[in-house]
Amino acid sequence: MVGTRKTLFWLALRTGVLTVLTLGFYRFWMRTRLRRWYWSAIRPGGHPLEYVGDPIEKLLGFLFAVVVLAFYIGIVNLILMFASFSLFQDNFAAYATSLVGVIPLWFYAQYRARRYVLARTRWRGLRFGLEPGAWGYAWRAMTHWAVTILSLGLLLPRMTFWLEKYKADRTFFGTARMAQGGTWTMLYPAMKPMFLALAVALAGGAAILSDNIAVGSGICIFSGFIGLYGLVYYRVDTLRRLTEAKTINGVGFTLSPNAFRVLMIYVLGSLLAAAAVFFPLVLLGILMLLIQSGDMLTDMGLEDMIAPIAGMGRYAIITASVMIYFTIFLLWSALTNVFITLPVIRHYFSSLTLSPASAANSIRQRPRDEFEEAEGFADALDVGASL
Amino acid sequence: MTVLRVGRSPEPFSATGTYFDGIAAAATQVAVTVDEDAQALVGLTDSGVRITWPLTDIREVPDQAGGDQMLLQLSNDPVQRILLNDHSLTPRLPNRSKRPKVTKRGPLIGWALAAITSVALIIFVLVPTMANQLARFIPPEGERALGEVTFNQIRSALDQTGLNPVPVCDNPEGMAALSKMEARLQAALPEEQILTVSVLDHEMINAFALPGNYIVFFRGLIEKAETPEEVAAVFAHEIGHVVSRDPTRHALRSAGSLGVLGLLFGDFAGGAAVLLLAERLIEAQYSQEAEADADVFAHAVMLDAQIAPSALATMFERFLALGGDASPIVSHFLSHPTLGDRIQAARDATPAGFDAVPLLTAQEWRALQNICD
Secondary structure, three states: OOOOHHHHHHHHHHHHHHHHHOOOOOHHHHHHHHHHHHHHHOOHHHOOEEEOOOHHHHHHHHHHHHHHHHHHHHHHHHHHHHHHHHHHOOOHHHHHHHHHHHHHHHHHHHHHHHHHHHHOEEEOOEEEEEOOOHHHHHHHHHHHHHHHHHOOOOOHHHHHHHHHHHHHOOEEEOOEEEEEOOOHHHHHHHHHHHHHHHHHHHHHHHHHHOOOHHHHHHHHHHHHHHHHHHHHHHHHHHHHHHHHOEEEOOEEEEOOOOHHHHHHHHHHHHHHHHHHHHHHHHHHHHHHHHHHHHHHHHHOOOHHHHHHHHHHOHHHHHHHHHHHHHHHHHHHHHHHHHHHHHHHHHHHHHOOEEEOHHHHHHOEOOOOOOOOOOOHHHHHHOOOOOO | OOOOOOOOOOOOOEEEEEEEOOOEOOOEEEEEEEEOOOOEEEEEEOOOOEEEEEHHHEEEOOOOOOOOOEEEEEOOOOOOEEEEOOOOOHHHOOOOOOOOOOOOOOOHHHHHHHHHHHHHHHHHHHHHHHHHHHHOOOOHHHHHHHHHHHHHHHHHHHOOOOOOOOOEOOOHHHHHHHHHHHHHHHHHOOOOOOOEEEEEOOOOOOEEEEOOOEEEEEHHHHHHOOOHHHHHHHHHHHHHHHHHOHHHHHHHHHHHHHHHHHHHHOOOOOHHHHHHHHHHHHHOOOOHHHHHHHHHHHHHHHHHOOOOOHHHHHHHHHHHHHHHHOOHHHHHHHOOOOHHHHHHHHHHOOOOOOOOOOOOOHHHHHHHHOOOO
16 A cells, blocks of 8 residues: 555645536546545555546436436426325425435445446456446345344344345456355354443443433443444454455455554544634634624614625625635545545555465456446435545 | 667666556566667566557556556557556656547537436426426315425525524504405406415515415515505416416426436535525526416406506516615516516506506505514
């Protein structure tokens, strides 16, 4: 893993500024360039990954998805709204149906986005790939979610395993197909901290019921922290277990990420980024207050009180506010790249090993997956097309 | 062309790198030099493959992290790569940062235009057509619920803080005056309409109708009007919209087209602001025919109710006079090129020597103007 925070920060900031200046259209270039940078920073076995996606294909994919979704949202929402008001005199049914109708699309879009990213990723000159199967993924994901919710989360490892297996078993590096081994029950140890959090929360609840309210509440808050750690631990540990049970052309992997370290990167990274945007945020708050109170004072006929700022002009204040708003947005996105995304990726990949690495040498190239729609649906629906 | 001459003159460049042939996953060592005669990067890999890459065809893969390595590709080959361990070759590559020819780019403009056309057709043709059809079939109670929801949304949207909806004015004497005005107009209608008439405590100079026979005035309009007849003229105009069910069509159309715009701008800081702007534009006005029809309806009702239709012209002129500091919605209203025609039509609808009967007493008119106190 190579690459410095400084170069990433400037790349993220520069492309972010261009994105704002072009009303969002540069984001296809921004995402492409950031991915190229991140991919090249990761060097399994000493050779960098390469991202070869093109911004224009992303733009076209987005336009395609917009046309399809415009039709869906325009016509379907209109009919639902009509039916909902006609039958129930309310719009709740329309919103609910419309939302439920979008859920399969979310999963569909996620799978398609993954297929696009893998098809545009290379290592040692060979393409990765993912077999088509987005609708199959969508209905499986919905069924697994339903089962997980009905089991009150107890069958969460089952969902995690089978959805990952669906994707892994369809993943290729060159001509070699990946295989997800293991069983879903092997993921239960990853839930230990969550079970611990539950036990502590129950103890806290019991203490509250037996009138030790202060102690009980304290225990419950403590269990909340354990639960937060438990969520991160679950993600990190299932990733480790699943990765170590994968093989491709006889090559196995090991990964030894530390959940506490990942949690700390998120917590400290967010704090650092928040500290950096604190000053502009306060400035923005003051300006907003000025605009509001300026209106109010004028209403009360007390313009004289704000005469000094009034001289500056209301529009100057509004312009300044908008600029500070975008500054905050850009700083935040650049700093979270630098203090969260990069350290997390670095932490994961620094511990990745391939063995025996030489077994990869016999793998051959696979044909290009044209995939003109790119990740348009994921982008338009705002799911998982960020990095 | 591809003869490799060794020892002809001191070589300005030589290095070892890694070659990926794009056929197999093996990484092979390659020793490369620049052949000055052929102006090409030439080399021999460990596995015995001879490489000749013309310098003008070599592209550097951009945005690479680390800065220690230089990744090269051929302009017309999608998969072969040479990875060098420094950047000393940079000055020898004239087209290093040009786009490789293998990046396929279809007819972008064509696709973009097709996409914009499709979305425009959906928003401006398909959705309105369907909305017009569906508006005929929506049952009265459904229409009423639609109006109620829209009314509350407008009340919340008009409040800048978004916390408390704009209040509805209900001064009893003012309400009585308003009812008297309504009764006079109702008596002149072809058939009676059950209306819900409200006044919103907001300085905007405007009035609108909503599905389910809602008619809403803004305080600003009542305050700026100089006679009760001017308010009644706007009232009659809005009843015209109610009778022709314009608001229902409009509300259904908005339900269909607003969400579509949110898609276009994606997840980016300015998206919300642009969306808001777009919503405003879509919210615009009914079609010009719809406005003209509502005017004609108003003229007829006012004549029957013995109110001079020219009051509508007076009100329009007042809008025009106030145009300088009017709200955006009114400014939009004013920019209609046909407003002059509509003023003329209202004047023409008033017969010479028309015998108007006063609408409200001076006291009632004062109460109506202070309805929000």
